[in-house]
Amino acid sequence: MKYAIIMLVALGVVAASFFAASTLTVNSLTNPNSVFDTFEDVDGTWLYSDKIGAAAATQVERARVAINGPLGLSATEAVYFIALHDSVGEPLRSHCTYRVTGQPIDTRWWSLTLYDSKTQHYAPNAENRSSWNSVSVPRSDAGDWVINVAPTPQPAAWLPSQDRPDQAFDLMLRVYNPSEATRAILPNLDLPIVERVSC
Amino acid sequence: MLNRAFLYLIGVAILSAASFMVTRSVVINQAPMTVMTTIADRIASGAGGWNACFHNRAYGPRLESARRANPDSIISSMAYDLSEGPVRVAGETWPRYWSISLYQQNSDNFFVMNDLEMASSSFEFILALDGQDTTPFEGVPIISPTEKGIMLIRRFAAHAGDMDGIIANQDALTCAPASPLPG
Numbered sequence: 001m002k003y004a005i006i007m008l009v010a011l012g013v014v015a016a017s018f019f020a021a022s023t024l025t026v027n028s029l030t031n032p033n034s035v036f037d038t039f040e041d042v043d044g045t046w047l048y049s050d051k052i053g054a055a056a057a058t059q060v061e062r063a064r065v066a067i068n069g070p071l072g073l074s075a076t077e078a079v080y081f082i083a084l085h086d087s088v089g090e091p092l093r094s095h096c097t098y099r100v101t102g103q104p105i106d107t108r109w110w111s112l113t114l115y116d117s118k119t120q121h122y123a124p125n126a127e128n129r130s131s132w133n134s135v136s137v138p139r140s141d142a143g144d145w146v147i148n149v150a151p152t153p154q155p156a157a158w159l160p161s162q163d164r165p166d167q168a169f170d171l172m173l174r175v176y177n178p179s180e181a182t183r184a185i186l187p188n189l190d191l192p193i194v195e196r197v198s199c
Numbered sequence: 200m201l202n203r204a205f206l207y208l209i210g211v212a213i214l215s216a217a218s219f220m221v222t223r224s225v226v227i228n229q230a231p232m233t234v235m236t237t238i239a240d241r242i243a244s245g246a247g248g249w250n251a252c253f254h255n256r257a258y259g260p261r262l263e264s265a266r267r268a269n270p271d272s273i274i275s276s277m278a279y280d281l282s283e284g285p286v287r288v289a290g291e292t293w294p295r296y297w298s299i300s301l302y303q304q305n306s307d308n309f310f311v312m313n314d315l316e317m318a319s320s321s322f323e324f325i326l327a328l329d330g331q332d333t334t335p336f337e338g339v340p341i342i343s344p345t346e347k348g349i350m351l352i353r354r355f356a357a358h359a360g361d362m363d364g365i366i367a368n369q370d371a372l373t374c375a376p377a378s379p380l381p382g
Binding site for chain 1: 296
């Protein structure tokens with residue numbers, strides 16, 4: 001009788017621990033706020049990882065990428081940067097207006113894409129636009145470019161954030177086939193500056 | 200009496216910690232495979248089966264894409280299963296940017312090659328398992344570490360005007376179980 005009770009208690013403990021561990025682990029892997037915890041902070045705005053799709057990734061890094069942005073290219077082919085904050089460190093919010101100013105990047109092509117940080121999908125908008133790329137973005141003679149991120153129409157290159165106010169969003173910069181010179185200084189490129197214009 | 204209760208308590212604590220750690224580790228290790236299986240099933244259902252191409256024909260972002268999909272990269276995909284033999288992928292590259300990437304069951308990108316790394320704009324690959332005989336087939340062998348996996352072909356669409364060319368490029372792509380050379 002005594003041993004039966006001990007066994008039952010032991011089983012109960014294992015079961016409780018199993019359910020607690022499953023729930024906590026799944027929550028931690030799927031929590032949008034912790035997806036980029038293992039990324040390197042380049043300049044306060046942009047985060048960087050060269051472990052996407054890599055055999056060198058830890059199991060936690062691999063699981064987070066698989067769940068939150070699967071099938072990325074390894075760093076030999078493309079490198080990824082993500083901005084969750086503006087140039088003064090404030091989180092990017094859907095009802096604010098931002099000016100993203102960029103220098104030419106020595107790479108085959110790049111794209112800048114806006115995602116709703118909660119759904120990790122694009123933010124639906126009337127323009128059906130969630131990105132600009134190195135060919136489509138208007139440039140100055142020197143090659144500089146400006147992308148205006150806002151919920152309402154903007155002059156020149158408008159990247160619509162969503163209509164719903166106060167939603168977190170992020171910007172992902174993908175750099176395909178970076179040149180040797182670019183690779184040599186990774187991740188310290190002249191990355192775009194994300195300034196808040198108004199809120 | 201107190202000693203025995205204390206020992207029980209220690210035992211319960213160790214058991215609970217061990218069970219927690221093992222479960223956590225299993226969940227973390229299984230997560231990428233679960234995601235890969237879900238995506239592979241979705242690709243296979245879109246393509247009408249395994250070892251067949253599935254094309255995204257639309258320009259612009261779509262909610263049915265995978266999380267954080269890149270709308271500027273127009274994708275053809277294949278869920279592959281090499282258990283019954285090698286699979287052949289052949290077609291033409293796309294000049295703005297083209298790459299073929301292969302993902303094993305744990306989601307690692309074990310192979311990638313782009314158009315600039317190819318000898319010509321026509322390509323022919325034979326996807327096989329280590330030990331499978333690829334000599335009767337035409338094409339450059341690629342060895343997959345796992346029986347099942349996912350192939351992606353990316354093409355850069357700079358704007359909507361690229362889509363006609365990309366759709367023609369998709370139509371020229373073949374993904375199918377490899378057949379030996381005739382004769």
